[in-house]
Amino acid sequence: xxxxxxxxxxxxxxxxxxxxxxxxxxxxxxxxxxxxxxxxxxxxxxxxxxxxxxxxxxxxxxxxxxxxxxxxxxxxxxxxxxxxxxxxxxxxxxxxxxxxxxxxxxxxxxxxxxxxxxxxxxxxxxxxxxxxxxxxxxxxxxxxxxxxxxxxxxxxxxxxxxxxxxxxxxxxxxxxxxxxxxxxxxxxxxxxxxxxxxxxxxxxxxxxxxxxxxxxxxxxxxxxxxxxxxxxxxxxxxxxxxxxxxxxxxxxxxxxxxxxxxxxxxxxx
Numbered sequence: 001x002x003x004x005x006x007x008x009x010x011x012x013x014x015x016x017x018x019x020x021x022x023x024x025x026x027x028x029x030x031x032x033x034x035x036x037x038x039x040x041x042x043x044x045x046x047x048x049x050x051x052x053x054x055x056x057x058x059x060x061x062x063x064x065x066x067x068x069x070x071x072x073x074x075x076x077x078x079x080x081x082x083x084x085x086x087x088x089x090x091x092x093x094x095x096x097x098x099x100x101x102x103x104x105x106x107x108x109x110x111x112x113x114x115x116x117x118x119x120x121x122x123x124x125x126x127x128x129x130x131x132x133x134x135x136x137x138x139x140x141x142x143x144x145x146x147x148x149x150x151x152x153x154x155x156x157x158x159x160x161x162x163x164x165x166x167x168x169x170x171x172x173x174x175x176x177x178x179x180x181x182x183x184x185x186x187x188x189x190x191x192x193x194x195x196x197x198x199x200x201x202x203x204x205x206x207x208x209x210x211x212x213x214x215x216x217x218x219x220x221x222x223x224x225x226x227x228x229x230x231x232x233x234x235x236x237x238x239x240x241x242x243x244x245x246x247x248x249x250x251x252x253x254x255x256x257x258x259x260x261x262x263x264x265x266x267x268x269x
Contacts, residue, residue, distance in 0.1 A: 004031025005253040011193040012185050012216070014039045014201040017175075019069070023197070026249045032193075035185055037178040039204035042070060045147050045168035054142055054167040055079045058087035062135075063127055065094045066169070067120070067145040067153065072103035074169035075144045079107075096123045096153075097244060118243035119224060124156035136161040146200075147171040150224070174204040186214030193252060197221040197245065199228035206232045217255070221248045 010033045013020050017038045024034045045051070055078035058064065066072045072095075079088045085108070093109050095101040097118035104112050113130060115122035131139050139162045143154055147168040157164050185191045186209060194216050196202045202225060211233035218236050220226035222243040226236045238255050240247040 004029075005256055007031035009033070009192045009252070009256060010035065010190060011195060011252070012037060012182075012191055013195055014205060015197055016040055016042055016070075016201075023195075023245045023249075026246060027252075030249055030253055032252075035181065035191070037181040037185070038175055039178060039182070039201045039208060040172050040198075041175045042170045043173055045171050047168060051075065051078045051144065051167040051169050052082060054144070054165065055084055056082040058082075058084045058091060058142070060140060061142040061165075062092060062131070062139045063094055063141040064091045065123070065127070065141060065143050065153070066100060066104065067096055067143065067149060069099055069103045071144040071146070071169040072100055072107065076107045078169075094123060094127050096120060099244060118222065120150055120153035121156060124153050124160070127157065128160040128162065131162065139163065140165065142167060144169050150199075172200045172204075174207050176208065179208045182209045186212055186216070189214045191216040193217050193219055194234075195219045195221075195248060195252075196225050196229060197248065199225050202228050202232060202234070206234070219248060219252055219255075221245070 006027065011027050013023055013034055013036045015023060015038060020036045024036065027034050051074060055075065058079065066075050079085060089108050093104055094113040095104060098114060101112040101114050113126055115126045127141065141157055141162055141164045143164060143166045145166065154164050154166060191214055194213055213234065217238065218229060218234055219238040220229055220236055221240050223239060226239045229236050238251045240251040
């Protein structure tokens, strides 16, 4: 009987509570043992009324761009409170990746622009191209995102002549409740993979336990997250080619299939 590709691999998942199940299911289906330690938690934005105001004026925007699944959920709540569901259904939407697009479709959005590369830079370029040069000075874009999110999407749109409003849907803070779980995973030295699906989770990890891995390999969902990890002093062994949770699992499976590379980089294999 053939063993699953990640059999014997112990994987740490750092996604926020309530958002780990899909990733965990994929990992376990591939044979991995999974420990969840949400290094961040989502809290209300400093100005929660900002999103409410934007939701009430949704029809004024040419593009509505939630930058994460969490942003979609909070936008949906705000639109429902503002009784703007018709504007939501009629709006023109863009999303940085398929998971966010799927969350929008679950709200009733029929079409959603998704760039071929799941990065803010690529999304900005696609929105600009779809808007056309003659329409850009009058175009209005609403970004629904976390507080202190990467500014590149807004900056690139503004540089192209598009007017941009930003509504903070939530804030992110470090979750100190998982410090002991992280320490045990690292200090016992039995973990095989640390996985990161957001730069904020990576920064929180280092704030909680420092730039240490306990011999585990580090996997990032995207080059952006990988760059953050490197800046924090953590080695990056795998970056998903497709910047999604299935893509990250595929990357782990591909790495596990190369035993020479795995043995050479893994501290306790």
